[in-house]
Amino acid sequence: MLDTITTTCRETTRRGVLTDAAVLAATLSLAAAGPAVAAPNSRVPVVRPSQRKGHEMNSVAMNDGADIFYKDWGSGQPVVFSHGWPLTADAFEDQMFYLASQGFRCIAHDRRGHGRSSQTWQGNDMDTYADDLAQLVQALDLRDAIHVGHSTGGGEVTRYIGRHGTKRVARAVLIGAIPPLMLKTAANPDGTPIAAFDQIRANVVADRSQFWKDLSLPFYGYNREGAKVSEGIREDFWRQSMMAGFPASYFCVKVFSETDLTEDLKKIDVPTLVIHGDDDQIVPIKASALLSSELIPNATLKVYEGAPHGLATTHKDRLNQDLLAFIRNSA
DSSP: OOSOOOOOTTOOSHHHHHHHHHHHHTTOOOOOOOOOOOOOOSSOOEEEEEEETTEEEEEEEOTTSOEEEEEEESOSSEEEEEOOTTOOGGGGHHHHHHHHHTTOEEEEEOOTTSTTSOOOSSOOSHHHHHHHHHHHHHHTTOOSEEEEEETHHHHHHHHHHHHHOSTTEEEEEEESOOOSOOBOBTTBTTSBOHHHHHHHHHHHHHHHHHHHHHHHHHHTTTTSTTOOOOHHHHHHHHHHHHTSOHHHHHHHHHHHHHOOOHHHHHTOOSOEEEEEETTOSSSOGGGTHHHHHHHSTTEEEEEETTOOTTHHHHTHHHHHHHHHHHHHTTO
16 A cells, blocks of 8 residues: 555656556545435436437436436346446446346446536535435336445445435445545554545646546556556546546545445445455455455455456456356345
């Protein structure tokens, strides 16, 4: 775990990029803290197709007027995906296509501020993310759902269950997820120092486009010796990241780093699969999955040896099979 992050995100030499990316790696992930937000009121969320740039896209209107975009593929028992920062629902397309082909209904939304959803100034906090998810579930009337969250999305799923319970939830899956807490504190000595997250914010402000390019290396483990680098995957990471608005890119750092999800984890009363790579440079396993799997009453931990943070892409075949096996056990 590194105490500082270098500020050389504009360096153009490969060695410079690899060095900077490796340092950044120890800090990033996705999820947690911010002002408390009241639970959603009784007004029923509105599902509507919206016309944007000439294309019809599904969205749900939140109580504050924000539109949350979602994809909805297949039919059957619903599997709901929550992506990580700073990506979009596209990050789960490998899993969605596979599971939809196996007879499941796959839904994935762009978190507010990200992708094709509204770029709000307010509401960049974990409670609002969780309440947005609850309103999406209510609007689509999803029941007996399996909720899958990666990185910050794992924090979103955890807080969603903590705030809204499991009446509509059959099972949960946390992949490379941020809970219980990323930030290093006296009670969480294996966490990441605040200085690292301050540097992430500084890099977002200075040149977030270059920062996303640099971050893609440790995200997928491409900075490791002998790694087979896919420039296409790196470019897609950059594409999705640049779809996040500036407010979400900046404010979500506090959310995923400072939100304490310890008590929420204890409230998860459905079978839960916790998957994490032991070479995750973004959300190190020691302060995340190894703790979360002990706090969740009915959790199963699967450690992917040598896997990076972006294992939904690099290890998609293994993950798809593990998800299918776990989900079918709930049928």
